[in-house]
Amino acid sequence: MIKAVIFDLDGVICSTDEFHYEAWKTLADRLGIYFDRKINERLRGVSRMDSLDIVLERSDKAYTPEEKLELATEKNECYKKLLMKMSPADLSDEVRETLLALREKGYPMAIGSSSKNTKQILKNIGLEGFFNAVSDGTNISRSKPDPEVFLCAAEYLGQKPCDCLVVEDADAGIIAAKRGGMSAAGIGPAAEHPEADYRLDSFSKLKEILF
Numbered sequence: 001m002i003k004a005v006i007f008d009l010d011g012v013i014c015s016t017d018e019f020h021y022e023a024w025k026t027l028a029d030r031l032g033i034y035f036d037r038k039i040n041e042r043l044r045g046v047s048r049m050d051s052l053d054i055v056l057e058r059s060d061k062a063y064t065p066e067e068k069l070e071l072a073t074e075k076n077e078c079y080k081k082l083l084m085k086m087s088p089a090d091l092s093d094e095v096r097e098t099l100l101a102l103r104e105k106g107y108p109m110a111i112g113s114s115s116k117n118t119k120q121i122l123k124n125i126g127l128e129g130f131f132n133a134v135s136d137g138t139n140i141s142r143s144k145p146d147p148e149v150f151l152c153a154a155e156y157l158g159q160k161p162c163d164c165l166v167v168e169d170a171d172a173g174i175i176a177a178k179r180g181g182m183s184a185a186g187i188g189p190a191a192e193h194p195e196a197d198y199r200l201d202s203f204s205k206l207k208e209i210l211f
């Protein structure tokens, strides 16, 4: 039985996945490295440094750890500039109404995101303090597909993993949820993942699963 819901953030609650793409594309273009949306799909749910390694796969140059840190910081600065444009208007009516309906039904809800920018994004879109718990890139040492971020979210909520439903747009996130012993609902690119227990063609379909 599903007693609680854990949401990924980027690409599920809001469209920051597009900003991640723009920022990586800007960095790759400056470095003269080929990067497209297909490669970008592999970055969904993956940590900043692991994402950089994927971007650099097509580079002829070998980068030192210090140089890599600088590149990751450059990407993040570009990404943060894009985040500054975000406001509560960037939370869709569908997501807002669905979240409010789930809260009304009494479901404890958490965020489970690899992003270290999670709290700033929640603030920008008007969801600061909305979730019962936030587990993000600042409290984990292993990124998705490792289940750590979701296991922490379940623990913060005081729920057993098997009672939690994870909502994810990333294949890495579906794998993480299943490894953590949770149910997984795939949305967007992850809706087709073979391990997803539920396929959502829209966010509000969650109500059909949970009500």
Ligand code: BG6
Pocket: 009, 010, 020, 043, 044, 045, 046, 047, 048, 051, 076, 113, 114, 115, 116, 117, 118, 137, 170
């Ligand atoms: C995930 C995104 O939510 O967060 C990834 O899907 C991103 O694309 C990761 O790399 C880390 O984000 P940040 O904001 O800490 O660089």
Ligand code: MG
Pocket: 008, 009, 010, 011, 012, 017, 044, 045, 168, 169, 170
């Ligand atoms: Mg995501």
